Amino acid sequence: MSIKIYVPLDSGSVALGADDVASAISAKAAKTGADIKIVRNGSFGMYWLEPMVEVETPRGRVAYGPVSTDDIDALFDADFLTGGAHKLFLGRTQEIPFLKSQSRLTFQRCGIIDPVSLDDYRANEGLSGLENALKMTDEEIVKAVTDSGLRGRGGAGFPTGIKWNTVREADGDQKYIVCNADEGDSGTFADRMIMEGEPFVLIEGMIIAGLATGATKGYVYTRSEYPTAIDVMNEAIEVARAAGVLGDNILGSGKAFDMEVRMGAGAYVCGEETSLLNSMEGKRGVVRAKPPLPALEGFLGRPTVVNNVISLCSVPVILEKGPEYYRDYGMGRSRGTIPIQIAGNVKHGGLYEVGFGLTLGEIVEQIGGGTASGRPVKAVQVGGPLGAYFPKELFDTPFDYEEFMKRDGLIGHAGVVVFDDTVDMMKQARFAMEFCAIESCGKCTPCRIGSVRGTEVVDKLERGEEPELQIELLRDLCETMKFGSLCALGGFTPYPVLSALTHFPDDFKPRALDIAAE
Amino acid sequence: MSETTEDQNVRVAAICDQMAALEGPLLPILHEVQEEFGYIPDGALQTIAKKLNLSRAEVHGVASFYHDFREEKAGKHVIKICRAEACQAMGADALGDQIRRHLKVDWSQTTADHKITLEPVFCLGLCACAPAAMIDGKVVGRVSADRILEKVGS
Numbered sequence: 001m002s003i004k005i006y007v008p009l010d011s012g013s014v015a016l017g018a019d020d021v022a023s024a025i026s027a028k029a030a031k032t033g034a035d036i037k038i039v040r041n042g043s044f045g046m047y048w049l050e051p052m053v054e055v056e057t058p059r060g061r062v063a064y065g066p067v068s069t070d071d072i073d074a075l076f077d078a079d080f081l082t083g084g085a086h087k088l089f090l091g092r093t094q095e096i097p098f099l100k101s102q103s104r105l106t107f108q109r110c111g112i113i114d115p116v117s118l119d120d121y122r123a124n125e126g127l128s129g130l131e132n133a134l135k136m137t138d139e140e141i142v143k144a145v146t147d148s149g150l151r152g153r154g155g156a157g158f159p160t161g162i163k164w165n166t167v168r169e170a171d172g173d174q175k176y177i178v179c180n181a182d183e184g185d186s187g188t189f190a191d192r193m194i195m196e197g198e199p200f201v202l203i204e205g206m207i208i209a210g211l212a213t214g215a216t217k218g219y220v221y222t223r224s225e226y227p228t229a230i231d232v233m234n235e236a237i238e239v240a241r242a243a244g245v246l247g248d249n250i251l252g253s254g255k256a257f258d259m260e261v262r263m264g265a266g267a268y269v270c271g272e273e274t275s276l277l278n279s280m281e282g283k284r285g286v287v288r289a290k291p292p293l294p295a296l297e298g299f300l301g302r303p304t305v306v307n308n309v310i311s312l313c314s315v316p317v318i319l320e321k322g323p324e325y326y327r328d329y330g331m332g333r334s335r336g337t338i339p340i341q342i343a344g345n346v347k348h349g350g351l352y353e354v355g356f357g358l359t360l361g362e363i364v365e366q367i368g369g370g371t372a373s374g375r376p377v378k379a380v381q382v383g384g385p386l387g388a389y390f391p392k393e394l395f396d397t398p399f400d401y402e403e404f405m406k407r408d409g410l411i412g413h414a415g416v417v418v419f420d421d422t423v424d425m426m427k428q429a430r431f432a433m434e435f436c437a438i439e440s441c442g443k444c445t446p447c448r449i450g451s452v453r454g455t456e457v458v459d460k461l462e463r464g465e466e467p468e469l470q471i472e473l474l475r476d477l478c479e480t481m482k483f484g485s486l487c488a489l490g491g492f493t494p495y496p497v498l499s500a501l502t503h504f505p506d507d508f509k510p511r512a513l514d515i516a517a518e
Numbered sequence: 519m520s521e522t523t524e525d526q527n528v529r530v531a532a533i534c535d536q537m538a539a540l541e542g543p544l545l546p547i548l549h550e551v552q553e554e555f556g557y558i559p560d561g562a563l564q565t566i567a568k569k570l571n572l573s574r575a576e577v578h579g580v581a582s583f584y585h586d587f588r589e590e591k592a593g594k595h596v597i598k599i600c601r602a603e604a605c606q607a608m609g610a611d612a613l614g615d616q617i618r619r620h621l622k623v624d625w626s627q628t629t630a631d632h633k634i635t636l637e638p639v640f641c642l643g644l645c646a647c648a649p650a651a652m653i654d655g656k657v658v659g660r661v662s663a664d665r666i667l668e669k670v671g672s
Binding site: 011012014015016045047048050183184185186187188189191192223224225226227262263264265266267268279280281282283284285286299300341342343344345346349350351372381385415417418419420423428431435438439441 | 541542543544545546548549570579580583584585586587600602603604605606607608639640641642643644645646647648650652655656657658659660
């Protein structure tokens with residue numbers, strides 16, 4: 001029997017050379033006559049070890065990494081096909097401390113299975129949640145999701161069960177499940193990873209959402225920057241359709257649900273649910289005023305669930321193991337697990353799924369291992385470009401929706417971006433305003449104009465023009481944007497700006513000396 | 519370059535017909551037109567408008583809203599460099615400066631020989647392998663200016 005070798009197809013691994021590594025292994029095996037089968041799996045999310053190559057051995061899967069094409073000859077010489085010793089040997093994959101210490105509920109099969117093999121998925125308890133849901137009433141499914149305490153993982157943290165119930169009770173011949181996979185926040189890649197590594201769990205979650213609400217059609221709206229995720233999702237949808245998991249007769253139940261993937265076109269604001277719906281309808285991605293809620297008047301004016309990828313992917317395990325099982329993880333009102341994405345200038349960057357409640361310091365220093373550059377950490381931005389910058393003094397903040405709000409921050413989609421002491425926080429504040437100006441949909445004035453004025457004010461501050469007045473102006477402008485914007489783009493841009501200003505005042509002193517030097 | 523030939527119209531109309539059954543077909547149509555021609559030809563707007571019973575202004579409004587849709591052809595190679603925070607933390611600003619200096623272009627411009635288009639992108643989801651870029655649709659992580667330029671033969 002051929003030896004199974006796993007080389008991820010994950011974009012992060014491919015960006016670090018996984019395709020070349022896979023070809024080199026194939027070529028070498030052909031030359032030596034070794035009987036191997038390469039499986040392109042998802043990533044386990046340990047990006048400092050990617051490309052991570054695994055070999056199936058009698059004692060389980062063992063890993064080597066980070067592997068480059070230059071290592072292939074030596075790996076074959078070291079008999080890596082039987083798990084031989086080599087300097088890149090990492091031991092059994094599941095025993096790698098970064099992975100072993102996680103609580104992988106949502107990402108339980110990501111990395112383990114062939115992403116587009118439904119057999120693999122089923123062999124690892126895939127579809128058990130759906131099978132249970134098919135035996136339940138719509139109300140019972142909604143209750144299970146409500147009881148699990150699951151809240152929207154896109155950032156807003158709205159209880160998923162309550163949203164579903166609104167759609168369930170809404171009148172409409174056609175209802176929709178829209179998966180918001182427009183993952184534009186810097187520092188986040190959980191949606192991409194799971195769509196590339198375990199697409200069936202998203203399909204399963206969307207079908208369950210359909211059963212719970214009476215929706216028979218689903219859309220995954222994702223980014224054009226994610227071509228691999230789109231390809232893998234499309235292939236998985238085809239497989240699911242052919243196997244009778246999607247279609248007019250889900251697993252022989254007589255119930256219907258089908259879905260397709262839609263690609264955005266490079267607009268950050270389309271991650272906001274109402275502009276996403278406009279974009280899907282073929283309009284400019286402009287924000288809609290709420291009410292009406294999308295749950296009542298969503299896609300094409302019909303009742304629509306709009307949920308983040310990770311929210312939907314967390315549903316199957318809740319239906320499989322029960323709401324209590326999921327709810328037992330976490331703290332306070334933040335129940336279950338959260339896939340934290342550790343990124344930027346960090347030694348051990350990657351995805352770490354764990355119950356809510358770790359402190360920011362534990363995440364950055366212990367799990368992330370500090371900076372990649374080896375310099376001291378200066379600031380950590382949590383929650384994407386609209387999230388606050390945290391100084392080391394706030395590293396005791398537990399990872400929890402409410403605890404972050406208390407510190408004038410947000411967990412957003414759980415991206416954590418680490419910066420070392422070379423970062424200039426005034427520059428980061430200016431970038432937050434600039435980004436808002438570039439990506440504003442233009443619908444409301446505080447966001448459209450405020451962001452442009454914001455960059456100008458920071459520029460004046462940098463030039464030393466009446467600094468005290470500029471800081472007062474900047475704070476005032478942030479107030480206006482926070483309370484006067486229609487959506488989170490304008491409304492949350494003040495978070496990075498004000499947190500930078502508040503926690504790093506020294507960086508906002510005029511740069512008179514620099515200017516004189518130029 | 520942007521004159522509309524009869525042939526071009528026929529191809530755009532065929533794309534519209536092929537996508538007509540989709541709910542909200544405009545974005546898929548625009549993506550397909552760009553795939554076919556490398557940009558959205560001016561004349562395509564009128565054809566699409568007619569097919570979807572929209573005004574040309576509406577179609578133009580949508581095409582111009584999204585960063586992806588081009589009004590003219592890109593260079594032979596397209597370099598997209600991530601300018602977002604996680605990449606900034608790993609030196610993306612300096613990387614962008616180096617590339618712009620070398621190619622003598624600013625963001626969203628094409629070199630004089632029409633060989634290379636440089637575009638900013640805000641996040642490729644490669645935030646744990648920063649700085650990241652996408653070159654002719656292929657992603658690269660922990661990338662340097664030399665490696666980017668080598669890949670496009672510059």
